[in-house]
Amino acid sequence: MISDKIAGGIIGSPKIPGDKSISHRSIIIPSISNGICKVKNILKSDDVLHTLEAFKDMGVEIIQNKDEIIINGKGLNSLKKPKKDIYLGNSGTSARLLVGLLSAQKFNSTIIGDSSLSKRPMKRITDPLTKMNAIIKTFNGSLPIEIQGRHLASADIDITIPSAQIKSGLLLACINTEGISNITENNVTRDHTEIMLESFGAKIEISKKDNKKYIKIEGKNELKSKNINVPSDLSSSAFFIIATLINKNSKIILKNINNNPTRNGLLIALKKMGAKISILNKRYNNNEEVCDIEVLSSELNGCELEADMAALMIDEYPILSIAASFANSPSIFKGLNELRVKESDRLNLILKNLLNCGVECKIIDDSLYINPKKNYEIINNNIRTDFDHRIAMSFCVMGSKIGPLNILEAGSINTSFPTFKKEFNEVGGKIY
Ligand code: S3P
Numbered sequence: 001m002i003s004d005k006i007a008g009g010i011i012g013s014p015k016i017p018g019d020k021s022i023s024h025r026s027i028i029i030p031s032i033s034n035g036i037c038k039v040k041n042i043l044k045s046d047d048v049l050h051t052l053e054a055f056k057d058m059g060v061e062i063i064q065n066k067d068e069i070i071i072n073g074k075g076l077n078s079l080k081k082p083k084k085d086i087y088l089g090n091s092g093t094s095a096r097l098l099v100g101l102l103s104a105q106k107f108n109s110t111i112i113g114d115s116s117l118s119k120r121p122m123k124r125i126t127d128p129l130t131k132m133n134a135i136i137k138t139f140n141g142s143l144p145i146e147i148q149g150r151h152l153a154s155a156d157i158d159i160t161i162p163s164a165q166i167k168s169g170l171l172l173a174c175i176n177t178e179g180i181s182n183i184t185e186n187n188v189t190r191d192h193t194e195i196m197l198e199s200f201g202a203k204i205e206i207s208k209k210d211n212k213k214y215i216k217i218e219g220k221n222e223l224k225s226k227n228i229n230v231p232s233d234l235s236s237s238a239f240f241i242i243a244t245l246i247n248k249n250s251k252i253i254l255k256n257i258n259n260n261p262t263r264n265g266l267l268i269a270l271k272k273m274g275a276k277i278s279i280l281n282k283r284y285n286n287n288e289e290v291c292d293i294e295v296l297s298s299e300l301n302g303c304e305l306e307a308d309m310a311a312l313m314i315d316e317y318p319i320l321s322i323a324a325s326f327a328n329s330p331s332i333f334k335g336l337n338e339l340r341v342k343e344s345d346r347l348n349l350i351l352k353n354l355l356n357c358g359v360e361c362k363i364i365d366d367s368l369y370i371n372p373k374k375n376y377e378i379i380n381n382n383i384r385t386d387f388d389h390r391i392a393m394s395f396c397v398m399g400s401k402i403g404p405l406n407i408l409e410a411g412s413i414n415t416s417f418p419t420f421k422k423e424f425n426e427v428g429g430k431i432y
Contacts, residue, residue: 001410003399009249035225081107100169154179162187265313307335344388
């Protein structure tokens with residue numbers, strides 16, 4: 001895929017698809033609840049469709065209409081042993097959440113994935129689950145994973161890695177385990193699982209002190225389904241927000257975007273950089289904060305982001321690094337260790353590709369340093385993505401400023417945003 005420099009600005013109101021994290025949970029949680037759930041605006045991307053297929057394979061009745069899916073949940077223990085291994089493609093979220101859920105089911109199961117997912121660390125979820133007596137076999141700490149479903153024991157677990165996937169996998173094990181479990185998070189991460197479980201009637205109590213979060217959850221209480229309207233994804237919006245900020249004569253309006261405070265670090269960072277962003281019409285939808293966002297072309301300043309911001313915007317560093325490349329002063333982003341174990345080694349790919357685009361940057365320990373220039377001379381216009389959707393989309397945005405860039409293996413964009421190219425071109429982008 002080629003992304004080329006644009007002549008005019010980025011203008012319009014692109015349609016951003018449903019939030020990926022909330023879409024996964026909108027299949028998983030209603031599938032183990034009681035009653036009918038109609039889900040609107042669900043993201044129909046490869047990752048989410050793998051979660052959906054997994055639950056169909058476990059006997060859940062799911063009807064897929066054009067504008068909504070309908071899930072007929074039959075309770076915590078209604079899932080059936082799938083006839084084959086559960087294939088989750090590229091989706092780390094599906095894998096970590098399902099390992100937790102399936103470890104407390106009454107049947108055995110095996111989870112497999114594509115080559116990228118099969119390299120990703122799974123001990124981060126299987127180790128804490130063994131504290132609940134789960135029996136799980138990994139292949140050198142990764143997929144394939146064999147799960148021996150059984151009654152688990154409630155436990156008190158401290159999560160030391162900042163990861164919503166670990167927390168969510170544990171909560172989905174606890175929900176089907178007798179007794180009270182206490183989960184402590186040492187860094188606040190996205191809380192979509194807690195929000196949805198609570199609104200489906202789970203017995204869950206949450207408190208916070210300093211940057212720690214304490215979750216007390218009592219298992220074996222049946223959940224009651226509700227309809228869900230999935231807000232649009234801030235992480236997918238980010239590509240349009242940055243494209244607008246860095247290109248002249250640009251203005252976009254994004255509608256119905258998820259603005260969950262455990263997830264909107266990007267907006268805080270961009271404000272710090274002087275971005276002209278207005279958050280409009282704040283409201284709540286299924287207990288998730290949503291808003292509309294207006295963005296104008298802006299002169300950006302560089303900024304220093306401390307490690308405590310990382311969990312609040314972990315998926316946005318690739319695209320934020322593009323914004324920083326067009327600021328009028330240097331930026332430092334700290335505490336980016338987790339970026340090394342995403343769909344690719346994102347920290348390394350950001351560095352390599354920015355250097356190829358002529359940007360002066362370096363990594364020291366887990367911090368990324370970007371020293372922007374007024375004009376860039378491309379050194380190598382082949383952008384290596386290692387099949388990582390967010391790297392591919394970020395460098396499409398880079399291409400809109402300095403292109404042409406040749407984005408390799410760009411099919412991965414279907415992981416989270418199948419309509420990206422169409423929407424980007426409709427607001428003035430040039431992607432072929
Ligand atoms: C996600 C959590 C994050 C994020 C991923 C989605 C989720 O991963 O990077 O894209 O839906 O829970 P970690 O929990 O591993 O940080």
